[in-house]
Amino acid sequence: MLRFLTAGESHGPSLTAILEGMPAGLPLTSDDLQNDMRRRQKGYGSGGRMGIEKDRVRITGGVMGGHTTGGPIALHIENLDWGQATGWRDKDISPMTIPRPGHADLTGAIKYGYRELRLGLERASARETAARVAVGAVCRHLLAEFDIVIGSYVVSIGEVAAPLPPLAGDSAAQAFLDRCEAAEANEARCPDLDVAELMRQTIFEAMQAKDTLGGIFEVVALGVPPGLGSHVHWDRRLDARLLWAVSSIQAVKGVEIGPAFENARLRGTQVHDEIFVVEREGASTLARYTNRAGGFEGGITTGQPILVRGAMKPISTTLNPLRSVDLASGEPAATRYERSDFCAVPRAAVVGEAMVAFALTDSLIEKLGGDSLAEMHPRFDALRQGRLDELPMDGTQWRFGYE
Ligand code: EPS
Secondary structure, eight states: OOEEEEEOOTTSSEEEEEEEOOOBTOBOOTHHHHHHHHHHHOOTTOOTHHHHOOOOEEEEESEETTEEOSSOEEEEEEOHHHHSTTSSTTOOOOOOOSOOTTSSHHHHHHHHTOSSTHHHHHHHSGGGHHHHHHHHHHHHHHHHTTTOEEEEEEEEETTEEOOOOOOOSTTHHHHHHHHHHHHHTSTTOOSSHHHHHHHHHHHHHHHHTTOOOOEEEEEEEESOOTTOBOSSSGGGOHHHHHHHHHHTSTTEEEEEESSHHHHTTSOHHHHSOOOEEEEETTEEEEEOSOOTTTTEETTEEOSSOEEEEEEEOOOSOOSSOOEEEOTTTOOEEEOOOOOOOSOOHHHHHHHHHHHHHHHHHHHHHHHHOOSBHHHHHHHHHTSOOSBGGGSOOOOOOOOOSOO
């Protein structure tokens, strides 16, 4: 239903994104997008580039008079590095012929037959995530119309992990919001302030050692109604779509829904979220007191917080060289350093939010029909919430068969 494209090179004049399939009638101005753009630029472990860029989005299509029209939304972000005095505009380039292990340098050159590696790295660069965050910010704005909120925090950097106990039940949403708010206030984006300081130190030590670090971030979506996604076909499973969306972020190599890898070590009775009936607002309602499923059963949202974790490998550009081959001479050669980040996990968490926002918006539009916001609202209000009286279970005998 919803799709987006981005275009642009890391050191070219600008990035462009086109988001197609957003309903009409959503109030939107470019100011609404700047907060996420600013958040993506903040985080300890960045290289020099973030001191140059001041990402701002200009909307150049699909929004008129402060509201979406239903047409494709065009988003434009300048790369300030291009135009600055020492910038990239018409710069003479020494050819780059030694591929950095871990990057798209070698695979891109093999695939496209480049005569030098920069042609691949310019597009493979995570600079592109600025455009994704702009797209995600538009999606977040639509989700907010339905009180769906997305946040994130860093769970671990290298060997330093925050002890974050599982949250579930009625108080979980507020506790997640508190976590996200605490994370927002420090440069490691970790909700545990003592661990955040340790993360800062470990990033500093990696930088001193001319090395890089990866880590794990968690994205949380709150207020998502039950019933998004479907079990009926592989590509309609929303958990699978979220896994795809988050694993598409540069350097993210693993994604899990809830504590999936930990669950794999436990027994079934320890893992599954048991179901209870409680009286809520005068109605018998189904409730869970744990959320080890991370918000999904059978590819369908349960109505519990959605939890998606992304594991990011250490940045592949390291100040200490790695062994490689000079493709021009065929001789062994050490990699040469290109300005880069040392640890991008705090910033990747914000990109993770954007990808989750996109996948959830897509699914919400699919569920509600998406020509205009005015059409979506009453349909959203009519969604089943998991009350007993919404389920037509009459307990009558029937015969299994097709005729
Ligand atoms: C990146 C390398 C660095 C990062 C860049 C991603 O850029 P440069 O080579 O210009 O120093 O700063 O990320 C961004 C520019 C950004 O906006 O996040 C890479 O190789 O992926």
